[in-house]
Amino acid sequence: VVVTAIVHVGTLVTNDGEVGRGALGVIDDGAVVLEAGRVAWVGATSALPEGAGDERVDAGGRCALPGFVDSHAHLVFAGDRLADFVATTEGDEYAPGGIRTTVDATRRASTAALERHAQALRHEALRAGTTTMESKSGYGLTVDDEARSCRVARAVADEATFLGAHVVPAELVDDPAGYVELVTGPMLAACAPSVRFVDAFCEDGAFDADQARAVLRAGASHGLLGKLHANQLGRGPGVRVAVEEGCVSADHCTYLVDADVDALASSQTVATLLPLTEFATGSGYADGRRLLDAGARVALASNCNPGSGYSTSMSLAIALAVRELGLRVDEAVLAATVGGATALRRDDVGVLRRGARADVLLLEAPSPAYLAYRPGVDLVAGVWKDGERVVVTPAP
Numbered sequence: 259v260v261v262t263a264i265v266h267v268g269t270l271v272t273n274d275g276e277v278g279r280g281a282l283g284v285i286d287d288g289a290v291v292l293e294a295g296r297v298a299w300v301g302a303t304s305a306l307p308e309g310a311g312d313e314r315v316d317a318g319g320r321c322a323l324p325g326f327v328d329s330h331a332h333l334v335f336a337g338d339r340l341a342d343f344v345a346t347t348e349g350d351e352y353a354p355g356g357i358r359t360t361v362d363a364t365r366r367a368s369t370a371a372l373e374r375h376a377q378a379l380r381h382e383a384l385r386a387g388t389t390t391m392e393s394k395s396g397y398g399l400t401v402d403d404e405a406r407s408c409r410v411a412r413a414v415a416d417e418a419t420f421l422g423a424h425v426v427p428a429e430l431v432d433d434p435a436g437y438v439e440l441v442t443g444p445m446l447a448a449c450a451p452s453v454r455f456v457d458a459f460c461e462d463g464a465f466d467a468d469q470a471r472a473v474l475r476a477g478a479s480h481g482l483l484g485k486l487h488a489n490q491l492g493r494g495p496g497v498r499v500a501v502e503e504g505c506v507s508a509d510h511c512t513y514l515v516d517a518d519v520d521a522l523a524s525s526q527t528v529a530t531l532l533p534l535t536e537f538a539t540g541s542g543y544a545d546g547r548r549l550l551d552a553g554a555r556v557a558l559a560s561n562c563n564p565g566s567g568y569s570t571s572m573s574l575a576i577a578l579a580v581r582e583l584g585l586r587v588d589e590a591v592l593a594a595t596v597g598g599a600t601a602l603r604r605d606d607v608g609v610l611r612r613g614a615r616a617d618v619l620l621l622e623a624p625s626p627a628y629l630a631y632r633p634g635v636d637l638v639a640g641v642w643k644d645g646e647r648v649v650v651t652p653a654p
């Protein structure tokens with residue numbers, strides 16, 4: 259086992275307030291030791307035990323933080339929806355019905371092709387610092403197509419979610435109740451073994467509150483944790499359904515009334531905000547400030563998907579959260595790391611403390627604020643996942 263010591267990290271973000279200062283648990287001139295896939299030691303470089311690490315990486319004053327935890331993405335699909343995107347730039351509105359175009363392409367694709375494509379997206383995200391990533395199914399919408407999508411999601415991503423209730427497929431538009439029965443019955447039974455989470459798109463044009471509840475409850479009976487696409491396109495019932503059903507997260511939260519904010523604030527349900535989608539569709543942005551001020555838990559995720567935002571960039575999500583959602587830099591960084599971990603019910607990622615996963619992002623920058631200060635710029639100097647250095651960008 260090679261033990262790696264990353265030393266002279268100018269700003270080491272641990273997210274552990276017990277060892278460092280401020281909300282981000284910052285250690286100045288810090289060091290972190292990675293051993294057997296876990297963090298073995300964190301502290302000031304000056305306090306590093308003599309001889310620690312077979313391999314030393316001198317960060318030269320750069321900033322390091324826990325790798326991003328992207329808790330909401332749709333990686334398993336074929337084709338693209340470029341034409342729909344261009345139409346939205348010329349005045350059309352994003353509509354859930356477009357999902358069916360991707361369903362057609364996904365059903366026609368081979369499993370190997372789906373896996374290759376999902377893997378390419380996963381790799382793209384990893385190179386950009388995402389060390390933990392969730393993926394949903396949701397573009398198959400038959401028992402077999404969803405089951406294989408869930409298997410691909412599980413193989414490619416770190417966490418997998420069953421999203422059979424994404425939209426009613428074309429062949430069953432006249433029988434939505436029949437489709438919900440299929441989702442909650444044989445489809446769920448075929449998918450549950452591959453996933454930890456169940457999700458539904460609760461929105462006009464997709465599924466209503468009762469249908470979403472039925473899907474979440476059926477998932478729970480298979481031991482799955484709930485997530486819900488909620489309040490993306492309007493002030494619907496989604497957020498309150500998610501909270502009442504004890505979901506781990508309510509995702510999107512773009513259009514909220516006070517009762518939604520209160521419900522989130524008085525629950526454990528994480529509000530997962532997806533500003534790359536709001537950027538891509540040109541909708542308004544979620545009010546992250548209002549949620550944080552009310553006391554809600556907040557995560558930031560990419561929502562990478564072909565229809566409403568085809569980006570894996572957590573750095574850009576942070577920049578948008580700071581400028582458009584009203585988050586401070588430390589809040590946005592927390593939301594993109596430990597917030598995502600909470601939305602995935604994980605306590606071993608999103609934090610650099612002894613025993614956590616050795617997932618580290620080294621920035622070509624002195625401070626995490628550069629993620630917002632230099633939007634759209636590749637600031638990745640190195641990425642370690644499970645203690646392995648997967649990205650190396652040598653300094654000039």
Ligand code: NIG
Nearest residue numbers: 357459487561563564565566
């Ligand atoms: O989270 N809202 C539902 N699902 C995705 C969009 C999927 C698509 O348009 O293909 C989302 O935005």
